[in-house]
Amino acid sequence: xxxxxxxxxxxxxxxxxxxxxxxxxxxxxxxxxxxxxxxxxxxxxxxxxxxxxxxxxxxxxxxxxxxxxxxxxxxxxxxxxxxxxxxxxxxxxxxxxxxxxxxxxxxxxxxxxxxxxxxxxxxxxxxxxxxxxxxxxxxxxxxxxxxxxxxxxxxxxxx
Amino acid sequence: xxxxxxxxxxxxxxxxxxxxxxxxxxxxxxxxxxxxxxxxxxxxxxxxxxxxxxxxxxxxxxxxxxxxxxxxxxxxxxxxxxxxxxxxxxxxxxxxxxxxxxxxxxxxxxxxxxxxxxxxxxxxxxxxxxxxxxxxxxxxxxxxxxxxxxxxxxxxxxxxx
Numbered sequence: 001x002x003x004x005x006x007x008x009x010x011x012x013x014x015x016x017x018x019x020x021x022x023x024x025x026x027x028x029x030x031x032x033x034x035x036x037x038x039x040x041x042x043x044x045x046x047x048x049x050x051x052x053x054x055x056x057x058x059x060x061x062x063x064x065x066x067x068x069x070x071x072x073x074x075x076x077x078x079x080x081x082x083x084x085x086x087x088x089x090x091x092x093x094x095x096x097x098x099x100x101x102x103x104x105x106x107x108x109x110x111x112x113x114x115x116x117x118x119x120x121x122x123x124x125x126x127x128x129x130x131x132x133x134x135x136x137x138x139x140x141x142x143x144x145x146x147x148x149x150x151x152x153x154x155x156x157x158x159x
Numbered sequence: 160x161x162x163x164x165x166x167x168x169x170x171x172x173x174x175x176x177x178x179x180x181x182x183x184x185x186x187x188x189x190x191x192x193x194x195x196x197x198x199x200x201x202x203x204x205x206x207x208x209x210x211x212x213x214x215x216x217x218x219x220x221x222x223x224x225x226x227x228x229x230x231x232x233x234x235x236x237x238x239x240x241x242x243x244x245x246x247x248x249x250x251x252x253x254x255x256x257x258x259x260x261x262x263x264x265x266x267x268x269x270x271x272x273x274x275x276x277x278x279x280x281x282x283x284x285x286x287x288x289x290x291x292x293x294x295x296x297x298x299x300x301x302x303x304x305x306x307x308x309x310x311x312x313x314x315x316x317x318x319x320x
Contacts, residue, residue, distance in 0.1 A: 045285065045286070045291075047190060047227055047285065047293075048190075049190040049191060049227075050189075050190070050191045050192050050193060051161075055190040055227055055229050056229060057227065057228045057229050057285060057291060058228070058229075058291065060286075152286065152288050152290070152291065
């Protein structure tokens, strides 16, 4: 079947990075209302072949999620703090999902955040393939959490 | 055609005619596939008269190729755990461990019996990531190669064979 991608009208959507979901040991951790600097990137890994070309091997993935929330040590809501949960996730491979734009959102209403002006939505999924680190840096008046996922995947998977 | 087929067996093949239905064989498209190099064993010396001589005892062909991760990680899917060994990688393991090894070069040609050069297995991992292996295989013909095969294969890129 021939495919044409020329028509612009109705085919260019606003799909911002809305939320980071992580699943480990049947526990769910979500960060929504993340900062606009948050980003994800798939970079191809290639190696030269003997015909003068490049052989595609896979994708290097890096996801940076900038989190404005500062409730790092508060245990009142869930019985463990955000830092404890982050430490668990750092030490264990877990599933990662990114919510882009508007999709069916599994978060409680008060945690969904603004739907922004998204006109389309996507899920980006990674099955135990990424490792996570986090850092906390100071920005004016408050600390800021940066969660980084990185790894190598064979193909881009969106739904 | 730029692919090769590797085949292994626990007993010597009774026929070197290529078989598309053989089970213990696998087709690869190596990322690096160097033209086969003739390797000669010579008897050399110098006569009392001072004339030098060099007699060719045997000529073998050395196949040198690298099968990269794109050929070895085909079952690592988003829905699978990467702990499953791909069939292609398992084949390389079995090929290396097998007693009798054959190559069909290029794929579909009659088999040539080969042995592995060296003792070790040259495996490297791209970005040090264990699920992106690369195997370099240097295989040399088990028997001396006849002049016709030499003319057909030696120093020719596989696409010209």
